[in-house]
Each structure stands twice: as structure tokens, then as C-alpha cells.
Amino acid sequence: MALKAQNLSWEEVATVPLSAITAWQAHAGLKGLDDPNTAGKRILITAAARGVGVWLVQLASIAGLQVVAQVGSARNDEFVRGLGVSETVNYKMESLQEWAGREGTVDIVIDCIGGKTLEDAWFCIKDGGTLVSIVEPPEEKRPKELKDRVVKSESFIMTPDGHQLADLSRLLDQGRCRAVLDSVWNFEDCNKAFKRLDTGHANGKVVIKVTEYVV
Template identity: 75%
Template sequence: MAATSTIPKHPLIAKTLIFDSPSQTLNIYASYPVPMPDPAKNDHLIQVKSTALCTRELVWPALFPAAMFAENPEKKITPGYDLAGTVITAPPASPFSPGDEIYARTRPSRPGNCREYTIARTEEMALKPQKLNWVEAATVPLSAITAWQALFKYAGVKGLDDSNTAGKRALIVAAAGGVGVWLVQLARIAGLEVVAQVGSAKNDTFVRGLGASETVNYKMESLKEWAEREGPVDIVIDLLGGKTLEDAWYCVTDGGTLISIFEPPEGKRPEGLKNKVVKNDFFIMEPNGQNLAEISRLLNEGHCRAVVDSVWDFEDYNRAFERLDGGHANGKVVIKITE
């Protein structure tokens, strides 16, 4: 049974970032109530060390209000759903204890983690990899879990030691981004030959260093043009949607698999490919502490690495979002919360 330490004595936290939806602005609240954990929901009170941002997360309240406010009746949006921090209190029977260093992807139906104290649940959490510092750890959960589920739940790869991957190729779209860097690494570890779509010579070198054996520069040729020249691959994972997802249909072989985290692939199937037999799927990642624990093992054993684009102090949150929204981040944009 996990012990329960004392909730911080001060009734207010020093800083919380809140996205005020009516005015659509981010504001720092210098003092805001410490969230109260509910043991019946497996809540842990966490002191946040750092959080990582997700592209377009500030538009989620407008796009998905029912999901965003399901457990947030005050409709106070705190961004940053990746988390690295220290357990302050734990519910009975939790595998985590006060003082444990953890990381997690928390559900956006609750306020996020750009605040000094937050709530994380047992099923969302894993012990922080020992080899990573607080900033590096915050970059991992969303991106790595998304990549893990894309490959091992939806794309048909049966695990890191799947012998059936021998000789198969996987195309990763937007390979230098937050999720892309993990898809490249996990696909390489699983034995796939990785083709990475990039947009610069710098990113070409970057993704090859992560395990890609071939690249496609979208500024020089479309995916369709590349497929006409090089032939189709067994698995395509799209992270962009739109015209890129439409062109991705030309890149996947008959009997292959096309996965998107942006929109359903079937809606972007080109008219001329209506008879092409492709397993295609769209999914939204589910926070999963067990997936994260497997990723921790890979990190601790040195099989892969976290990728930090940039690190920002809490007061520089606007610049952090500007960097994120610029669309050219390599890896994750991180905000430091506490030392």
C-alpha cells in the first residue's frame, strides 16, 4: 500500500497557466488553488518539473468541447498534457509512492500540467527513465506512446522482436517532428527499413541519425512522385493529413497498411485508387502507463533517445508556443515549471 504524504501546506500555488477560452488568451495566474486528488479515481498529486507542448492544443477546446470539458466543469484550460514530476501524494494500493520521479501523458479532459502542482492517475504514469533529466523526460510520453500505438496496435507490427518485419519498409511522414522522431526510432528497433519524409538537408541528417535509411524531401518532390520512382512500401504512417495523406495512398503497396493520426485515410483516397486493397485506420492515442514503462526500458538501455527542440522558462510561454506553432520544431518544445 502506498503511503500518503502531506499535501503542501500553502493553500495556493505560485503559478498556473490558463487559456481563457472566451478571450482566447493565455494568462499566468500567480496564485491558484492546489488541485485536490480523488483517491477513488486513482489520483496522485504531482509537483511538476517540466511539461511539453503539443501542436494545435490551444484550438482543442473549440474543436472538441465535449471531450475537453468532460472532467473540467469550470472550463479552465491549462495546457501541457505531457508531464515530468515528483509524486507528492498517492492513493491506497498505488504502485507509486511519495517521492517517486514519474512521467505521464494526462488526459486533456482534465486541466493540463503547465502549473506547479497537477493530478496524474495510476494508469497514465510510469517511473521516469533514470537516464533522462526532467526536460528530456517531458518530451517523451505523448509522442512515444502515439508512435508505439501506431506501430504495435494499428499498423500490425507484433512487437519489437517481430520477425515478420524483415525486408519490410515503413514510410514516416513529418519524420523530424515530435511523433515522427519516435516512429523512426521504434520502427528501426522493430526491424523495419525506415523511409523518412523531411524538408531540409539538416533534417535529412537528423533523421538518418535516428535510424532512417532513406529520405524524401517534400520540397523537392511529392510523395506520389517519390512512390512512382522508388515503388510502394508496406506501411505508411501519416502525421499531417490533407494533400499529404492523399499522396500517401500512392506510397502504400496493395495489401499494405496506411495509418493517420490526423484524419481518416479513407476520406483522402484518390479516385483512381478505389480498388487498391489497403488496411487503413485513424486513431487518437490513449494515455497508457504500461506502454510508457516499455519505452522507459528502451531509454534506460540506450536503444533510443529523447529529442528536445527547445526549452523555455515558465514566463516565456508565449515564445514557446510561437516556436511550436512555427511548424519547424525538431522534437518537442518544453516549458520548465519548477527546479
Template identity: 45%
Template sequence: MSPPVPLPQTMKQLLQPSVQSTRLILTTAPVPIPTAPDDVLIHVAAAAPCAGELLWAKNFPDSVPADKEMVPCQDLAGTVVQSSPSSSSPFKPGDRVFCRVDASRAGTAREYALAKVSELALIPEGLGWVEAAATPLSALTAWQALFVRGTLDVAGLTGEGEAVEKNKGKRVLVTGAAGGVGSWAVQLASLAGAGAVVAVCGAGKEDAVRKLGATEVVDYTQTSIEEWVAADPAAREVDFVFDVVGGKTLAGCWRAVREGGALISVNTPPDMVRPAGLEKEVGKSLFFIVEPLGSNLAEVAELIRAGKVRPTVDSVWPFEQFEKAFEKVESGHTNGKIVIKVGAEEV
């Protein structure tokens, strides 16, 4: 049982007053109290928004509880304050932690937030608040897409053994490769030993994605995926596509994936945009929603600690400039994650 910690009665938080509008307000609210056995109260240092999140409740009402307190941002980095009196949490007051809070619950754009034990991981030494807040959603999504849902063998991350040889035979294509999720996917696919990592990104981002591990780059502003693969299908077709963009980009990926390959998207079910008349059978075609698993995040943290991967941060915004932060997120033109400074800690 954690010792009692003096807490303020109220805190600052962002709130979405109506799910029919993306308007946010900065307001005050009571500090939440950890009551469930797996609750952990976190003093939030930084949080990170996600593109499209202010439309989730409107567009997917069945996936968002009607009684959810509409606080945005599901990613946080902060300090453990206390756990539920009945908790046997391994996380102690003062621990620096990060996580993604499940989207069915209030988010983390608030000075104090509740997380579940299963969602949390310790921040690796040397990683600051901003980079830590930029990590959970992006890293978890890429990890699960490549190694849980996809066809790369996670054991390849060790750099030795049969998994390395297995992964070496795979060509992987990542859309949105310079963004928050895509930049992680490029790093992890490269680290796992993929034979080729094709990064699809915008103009001026080639050097950045090559530094992350991309072996080939497609500038979608100059060349469509269809045009790129048509120039040399035998050499350019890929075994595995990981898409974060959807729409025409994902439709183009059907031309790039080879017969029997895999199409994984976190934007749109791939079959919804399959080109009419395309006669190609893939081994796997699926859409998934990330699971906020602290166990996966702890594995990512170990790679960060070892200096093998690193989050990519586009920009950092003061809490009071939340509107500009969300505008930047929704622009669709970021190099990594947007982070909002929430707490008073030096970030």
C-alpha cells in the same frame, strides 16, 4: 496511504480563458487536491505543448467536457507529492515520474497537476526533466501506431526471434519524420527491425533522421511523395505508412502504400483524402487518438534506460515565455518537441 505533505495554497498556471480563442494567460489557481482513488498529485518540473491543442475544444466540442479547466499541455515530468488517502498507488512521494494526462482533464502547464495511476511511469535513470517531458505523447503515439494499431510486431524490439524476420519484410514510411512523434516512429521502427524506414521530412533534416535509423529519406520540399514513388514503384512502394501530417501529404501516401498495405494516421482519417479514381485496396486504413497508458510508457522507459532510443528536443522555454513556446509549436517547423520549464527544479 501517502503521508501528508505541506503544500502552498496557490500555484502559477496557464489558462485558456475562452475556447473560441487560442490566447493564453499566466495566472494563479488553488493547488489541486487528489481525491479520487487513482489520483496522484505531481509537482511539475516541465511540460510539453502539442500542436493544435488550443483548438481541440472549439473544433471537437464533443470530445472535450464542458466543465474542463482549460489548462494546456498534457505531458509532464515531475515529482510525486501525494496520492489520494484511499489510493493504493505504487508511486510514492519523491518518485520521479512522467506521463500524458488524458485530454479530457486539465493539463500540466501548472506547478502542481493531477495524474491518474494508470497514466504514470517512472522516469528512467539518466533522463532529465526536459527529455522526460518531451517523451510521453510522442513516444506513446509512435508506439501505439506501430505496434498496437499498425503491422509491426513489438517482439521485434528484442532483436531476435520470428518477429525480427517478420518485420524485416516490411517497408515503413513515416511522415513528419523529424518532428516529435515522427522521430520516435523512425527510432522504434528501425529498432524493431523493419526492412526499410522511409523518412519524409523537410530540407536540412536528412542527417538527423538517418541517425535515428532512417534508411531512405524524402525531402518533401524538393520531391512530393507521389513523384518519389512514381520514379520506381516496384522498389519504393511500402507496406505500412504512419502519417502525422495529413492533407496533401497523406493523400500522397495513398500512392506510396502497396496493395494490401496499411495506412495509419493521427491527423486525418486516410479515406477522407483518398485520391479520386485510385483503384487500390489496402488491408488497413484508420485514424486513431493516442491512449495515455503508463504501461506502454514504462516499456518505452526501459528502452531509454537501455540506451536504445532517446527523445528529440527542439527547444526549451521558461514558463513566462509560454507564448513563444506555443508559437514555435504551431510553426510546424520543429526538430523534436518543445518543452516549457514549469517548476523550480533544475532542468
């Protein structure tokens, strides 16, 4: 638990804990936001316009990284650039492997999708780079032709942490990052909310309001 960021509504606060702490702990594998050896490096983030992705983008920007975002539309391209992204990859137009063959490899990849996307992400990492997945162990998706590439790979399950949440609240109050609320739905419309998520139309977090009546 931590104090609510003062400049956020309750609906905006609901977007923070799970997604933001997951992003924070993914960055912790890179030695945090204040590591001078991280600044200036190039990072690729998949699903950058979704709930965890928007926090990964913002924290990477705070850390001084050059951020490349994987998106699926021109609308999402514009959206993530507003969060600090300098370059995008449209997965509907080319795979990560194709993009890496054209634009070169990066120092860090944080994957939020898994599966084929995680497999392709291996082609984007330079020797000595870091690959973090919040979905599944990266080694399970390492392509056979890259078995000799030297990469630090890891996955993790987010652990609730009040101290990290308090740090995030301070960043929000300082205006160094912002909560991204896509939409708010009443509980009886939860199926519509999940449909919005499933169709990939959501930017940031979808919040479902639950009202408790006490008689």
C-alpha cells in the same frame, strides 16, 4: 504512470509520454516491435523530425524496418538519418506521389500530417500494405483513382497506458532509443516556443517549463 527512465533529465522525460505512446500505439497496429513478419519491410513516416515522428523512426528501426522519412530540409535529413532512417523525401522538392512514381511503393505508411499529405500517401502504399494516420481517417483522403487498391487503413486517438510507458522507459534505459529534446522555454516565452514549432524549425519536442511558487 510509470517510473522515470533513469538516464533522462526531467526536461527530457517531458518529451516522452504523449509523443512516444502515440508512436508506440501506431506501431501496435503492425503487431508490435517483435513481429518477425514486420522485419525487413519498408515504412514511410511523414513529419519524421517532429515530436511523434522521431519516436516512430526509432521504434521502426528497433523493429527491423527499412525507414523512409519525409523531411523539409538538409538539416532535418541529417538529423533523422542519425535516428535510423535510410532514405528521405524532401517535401519541398517533390510530393510523395512524385517520389513513389520514382522510387516505388512501400509496405507501411504512418502519417503525422493529414490533409494533402495523407492523400498523397495513398500513392506510396503497395497492394496489401498498411496506412496508419494519427491525424484523421485515411479513407476520407483516398484518391478516387485508387479506390480498388487493397490497403489496411486505420486511425486512432492515443490512450494513456502506464504499461506501454514502462516498456518505453526500459528501452530508454537500455539505450535502444533516446528522447529528442529540441529546446526548453520558460512559461513567459511560450509564444516563442509555439512560433518555433509553427515555422518547422524544431527537431523533436519543445518543452515549456512551468514553475509553481508556494507561499
